[in-house]
Amino acid sequence: MADLKCTDLCMTFANQQTGAKVEALKDINFTLKKGELLSVLGPSGCGKTTLLNMVAGFITPTSGQIAVGDRVIDGPGADRGMVFQQGALFEWLTVAKNVDFGLRMQGVSEAESRDQVEKWLATVGLQGFADTPTYQLSGGMQQRVALARCLVNDPDVILMDEPLGALDALTREKMQSLVLELWKKTGKTIIIITHSVEEALLLGERLFVMAPRPGRIHKEYQLPFAEWGLKRSLRDIKLEPEFSTVREEILTMIWNMEEEIMGGA
Numbered sequence: 001m002a003d004l005k006c007t008d009l010c011m012t013f014a015n016q017q018t019g020a021k022v023e024a025l026k027d028i029n030f031t032l033k034k035g036e037l038l039s040v041l042g043p044s045g046c047g048k049t050t051l052l053n054m055v056a057g058f059i060t061p062t063s064g065q066i067a068v069g070d071r072v073i074d075g076p077g078a079d080r081g082m083v084f085q086q087g088a089l090f091e092w093l094t095v096a097k098n099v100d101f102g103l104r105m106q107g108v109s110e111a112e113s114r115d116q117v118e119k120w121l122a123t124v125g126l127q128g129f130a131d132t133p134t135y136q137l138s139g140g141m142q143q144r145v146a147l148a149r150c151l152v153n154d155p156d157v158i159l160m161d162e163p164l165g166a167l168d169a170l171t172r173e174k175m176q177s178l179v180l181e182l183w184k185k186t187g188k189t190i191i192i193i194t195h196s197v198e199e200a201l202l203l204g205e206r207l208f209v210m211a212p213r214p215g216r217i218h219k220e221y222q223l224p225f226a227e228w229g230l231k232r233s234l235r236d237i238k239l240e241p242e243f244s245t246v247r248e249e250i251l252t253m254i255w256n257m258e259e260e261i262m263g264g265a
């Protein structure tokens with residue numbers, strides 16, 4: 001069982017202009033069980049991207065530890081896959097060449113990787129697009145490619161930093177359903193960062209609301225909506241009184257945090 005465990009995680013940056021210290025994260029502790037779906041919300045600058053980049057192994061914490069199962073993370077690895085915001089694909093390459101990138105790096109032959117690529121393209125709804133140059137695809141389709149590119153490497157943990165932020169509302173809703181579908185189908189552990197309270201509620205069995213200065217987990221929720229979303233339309237769920245109640249509570253919480261930030265600026 002590859003649980004993801006963060007223990008006493010701290011990250012302090014030095015501001016490049018002033019040299020002043022920024023506590024991007026302080027004392028972050030949590031364990032995600034295999035297959036859990038976590039969404040992370042919080043005002044700009046509260047350390048969401050820093051947290052994700054540390055789990056990915058792109059940056060090393062000032063202190064504390066991250067482990068996947070028994071392995072302590074000390075850099076990027078194939079056990080953790082990242083889906084970035086739109087625009088992180090090799091646009092001049094075909095869909096297949098984008099998706100099989102990780103496999104080719106591992107030395108898997110083109111013939112062998114082709115089967116894998118076809119399988120994952122079908123799963124994300126892009127059957128028949130293997131040989132299309134990526135720049136010809138819509139934003140939503142490009143994010144489907146990004147998901148397939150991540151899944152083909154069979155990571156234990158999938159990390160997404162505002163992956164749907166650049167999409168129009170309708171496409172975004174379809175992609176939210178796809179994320180839930182993939183979560184159910186693959187049983188992967190997923191962390192998704194988002195700016196949208198609604199998205200965080202829909203795409204998190206657990207939800208962390210983070211606060212800034214220092215970046216920390218302010219409040220945690222356990223939510224039923226992701227499970228509901230596997231069987232019901234997301235639009236329906238958003239109309240439920242239970243959904244609106246938590247949405248309003250969190251909106252107020254973040255509003256107050258932002259007021260405080262503005263007040264202190």
Ligand SMILES: Nc1ncnc2c1ncn2[C@@H]1O[C@H](COP(=O)(O)OP(=O)(O)O)[C@@H](O)[C@H]1O
Nearest residue numbers: 013014015022024043044045046047048049050
């Ligand atoms: N490489 C860096 N050097 C200096 N400060 C940084 C660096 N990366 C992030 N920070 C600071 O750390 C804090 C958290 O940033 P970030 O994780 O990007 O927040 P979020 O993703 O929640 O908007 C911010 O104050 C930001 O300015």
Ligand SMILES: [Mg+2]
Nearest residue numbers: 048049050161
């Ligand atoms: Mg960010």
